[in-house]
Amino acid sequence: MFVDPPAPQPLQPGETPPASANNGLPSPDAVTSWEFNPDYQRLVMMWRQVLPVLDTLTGSLDKAYQLARSRDVWDAPVSGRYVEDMTEWRTRLSLYRQAILTSISDQAADTPRWVPVKAGAPHAFS
Template identity: 60%
Template sequence: MYVDPPAPKPRDPNETPPVSASGALDDPQRAWEFNPDYQRLVVAWNTVLPQLEALRTALDKAYGLAKSPQTWDAPVGERYVQDIREWRNRLAVYRHNVLTTISDEAADTPRWIPTTANAPHAFQ
């Protein structure tokens, strides 16, 4: 059993961009925007997770039915139970890989990026 990695956090309506003006030479007029690449990772996570949950639920239901003595009364039933168990394991590994990839990419992607839109410039 795998534990899901941390999900990328969507932008909070009260969240403000980082303040970079820490010294006299810093540009206090720098404009920031929420990184669209980071937002795509949030959307990807929110799209993939329900689909993976639906697959897991379907396989868990099939596994539960397959293990039931009322479903199989022949020795061949155990082979199907083992197949479904293997599919569940593969799905768990796949889920872990997909969610870890999204989470790692989100950890390496800045939430805010500097932009030149609506920023005053002396020369254009």
């Protein structure tokens, strides 16, 4: 079983944009307006949409797997093959979950949380 990678963190109450680098001299160009990166926010929302679906799939397959392993439900020689098949499905689902969540997490790590308002900075979905 894998551990989920870190989730992208949404904008926290009271979180402020980074401080502008100021060398002590006032300049009209020194003031930068920042906004929370909408592409980063999309990654946060994507994580929140995908995680419950993956949890539902995992829970459903785990329940079926436990029932298939129980001799109260099925006590036939062929049941062993189905249990082996379900074990493979569980492994594949774990790998699939890990790949999806890692992809979102990695993209969030590469996407800045804050961007200047008028910057044409590259974003995750550009």
